[in-house]
Amino acid sequence: MPRKNYASNGLQAEDALFVQSLARGMSVLEAFRGADGALSLAQIAARTGLTRSAAQRLVHTFRKLGYLTPAEDGRGFRLDLPILDLTHDYLRLNPLVRRANPILLELRRNVRERVDLSLFDGQRMVYAARLQSKRETFFATLVGNCVPTTCTSGGWAVMSMLPSDEVDALLAKAELRPLTPRTLTDPHAIRAQIEMCRQAGHALALEQILMGEVALGVAIPGADGRPVAAIHIAGSLSEWDPEEFRRSVAPLAAEAVRSIISG
Amino acid sequence: MPRKNYASNGLQAEDALFVQSLARGMSVLEAFRGADGALSLAQIAARTGLTRSAAQRLVHTFRKLGYLTPAEDGRGFRLDLPILDLTHDYLRLNPLVRRANPILLELRRNVRERVDLSLFDGQRMVYAARLQSKRETFFATLVGNCVPTTCTSGGWAVMSMLPSDEVDALLAKAELRPLTPRTLTDPHAIRAQIEMCRQAGHALALEQILMGEVALGVAIPGADGRPVAAIHIAGSLSEWDPEEFRRSVAPLAAEAVRSIISG
DNA sequence: AGCAATGTATTGCCATCCGATACAGTTGCA
DNA sequence: TGCAACTGTATCGGATGGCAATACATTGCT
Numbered sequence A, B: 001m002p003r004k005n006y007a008s009n010g011l012q013a014e015d016a017l018f019v020q021s022l023a024r025g026m027s028v029l030e031a032f033r034g035a036d037g038a039l040s041l042a043q044i045a046a047r048t049g050l051t052r053s054a055a056q057r058l059v060h061t062f063r064k065l066g067y068l069t070p071a072e073d074g075r076g077f078r079l080d081l082p083i084l085d086l087t088h089d090y091l092r093l094n095p096l097v098r099r100a101n102p103i104l105l106e107l108r109r110n111v112r113e114r115v116d117l118s119l120f121d122g123q124r125m126v127y128a129a130r131l132q133s134k135r136e137t138f139f140a141t142l143v144g145n146c147v148p149t150t151c152t153s154g155g156w157a158v159m160s161m162l163p164s165d166e167v168d169a170l171l172a173k174a175e176l177r178p179l180t181p182r183t184l185t186d187p188h189a190i191r192a193q194i195e196m197c198r199q200a201g202h203a204l205a206l207e208q209i210l211m212g213e214v215a216l217g218v219a220i221p222g223a224d225g226r227p228v229a230a231i232h233i234a235g236s237l238s239e240w241d242p243e244e245f246r247r248s249v250a251p252l253a254a255e256a257v258r259s260i261i262s263g
Numbered sequence C: 001a002g003c004a005a006t007g008t009a010t011t012g013c014c015a016t017c018c019g020a021t022a023c024a025g026t027t028g029c030a
Numbered sequence D: 001t002g003c004a005a006c007t008g009t010a011t012c013g014g015a016t017g018g019c020a021a022t023a024c025a026t027t028g029c030t
Helices: A020-030 A041-048 A052-065 A082-093 A095-111 A153-159 A164-173 A187-200 A242-262 B020-030 B041-048 B052-065 B082-093 B095-111 B153-159 B164-173 B187-200 B242-262
Strands: A068-070 A077-079 A114-121 A124-131 A146-148 A203-206 A213-221 A227-236 B068-070 B077-079 B114-121 B124-131 B146-148 B203-206 B213-221 B227-236
Touching: A020 A041, A020 A052, A020 B020, A020 B052, A020 B082, A041 A052, A052 A068, A052 B020, A077 B082, A082 A095, A082 B020, A082 B077, A082 B082, A082 B124, A095 A114, A095 A124, A095 A227, A095 A242, A114 A146, A114 A153, A124 A153, A124 B082, A153 A187, A153 A203, A153 A213, A153 A227, A164 A187, A187 A203, A203 A242, A213 A242, A227 A242, B020 B041, B020 B052, B041 B052, B052 B068, B082 B095, B095 B114, B095 B124, B095 B227, B095 B242, B114 B146, B114 B153, B124 B153, B153 B187, B153 B203, B153 B213, B153 B227, B164 B187, B187 B203, B203 B242, B213 B242, B227 B242
Parallel strands: none
Antiparallel strands: A068 A077, A114 A124, A114 A227, A124 A146, A203 A213, A213 A227, B068 B077, B114 B124, B114 B227, B124 B146, B203 B213, B213 B227
């Protein structure tokens, strides 16, 4: 995972306003991305490119602030609860999430299937909310979880609102690693889905992330018309014929997006 | 909101390892707590006690890192998406959340009512997960949302596992502001609930946070026996007699906690 | 026993952060 | 219309506070 490195102690990249210590500090928090447990000082130093000393000082500071805590067994450190305070502030103050929340709740009541809100972030769609259905059988997805833009109904819907050259650039940079045997990895096939979405106003994804799942996505444009997010409705193929699923939930999803935009 | 101030530029409080710039930076993110929209540099400076220059530099740095972004109308700044990456890493790496998640999902399937996981943080219970019920009618609670320990079933359950003197200290410092007409604010009444919970192994809260809601909470102890979290099951008083609710969900909740602990 | 990890503590040098101040562009009230 | 107050942005010399190296006490693995 090539990540920008703030360890260099040389010239501050011509940026007089840049606070190196802060960037280094944040890189410590980011070091936990992809970690599979607590991280020791040495591991943090290795992952961030910082010296052990720097890692020590930054970790020490985060501990005082509450963001990091020693792991229960005393070896290594973990992110701690104040992170969730930031989460809450972000979600609470995000105008889109704010407006979408009650509408998604109602949508969920009507369709009785899982409803998600995911935010568009270039290569990724990041889940900001998930309202699961009565019979949710899979592992609950955590807030902040993300999936590639290229293999979700919401991602296709988002791409259908982007100019072609941006779609090309996105696909060119995409990893296109299949998550299920049926995940589309051929750019042409994905482009076909995007084209269908451009006409229908929604995208339908079959077993792209999870076997047995059908998902319908509709993109949400921002004030400037560029897509910023998407809502998904997900159902089970054991209960739905895909076309029937589309017919029955597409209008509701479209209506929900309309109220989110106008709200 | 009395918050520790890292604006002082004097001696570093005898702490040679403390990285002031980092603490100041985090205080900028924390400035959004309780804000009701984007914050301007001046507002950030005011809320944190920093100079405008400091706020400028720190905000500038956060923008480069992605954590802050200009508000859509160009005035002020908001937290941005990378916050959710931290969220995800926290939830994903938290051993408790990790173990609890699938069990809560199954619990939710069995009781068919809303199921929550909240983490104990002294005065507060912070929601880490909420699995809503089929007929959820209220505003969806966002991750990171928190309520006072003193007025939730989970908080009572948690307190029932604390030594009396700690409960006293907690109650002494608590705000005890009622959220509904029926919220208990008398320490004696709260202590009575705690005592009942000590015997029953669970707490039952009637309309403490929301009118029409009954909630049953069971505390989750950590390895050292101290409570670290609680699960809640919440139902509607229009469908449940409180005692009937207790009888029917208490065993399931207790069983869920047992599997979380042993898992 | 010995080695390689942990996390912690101290120190002296100098780079980097610091705050004051100035500027350009909007909003909004008079 | 024009002043006043607010945005966000940019520059600069001085010294504070962050920097890396190094040493230490424990723990766990061979």
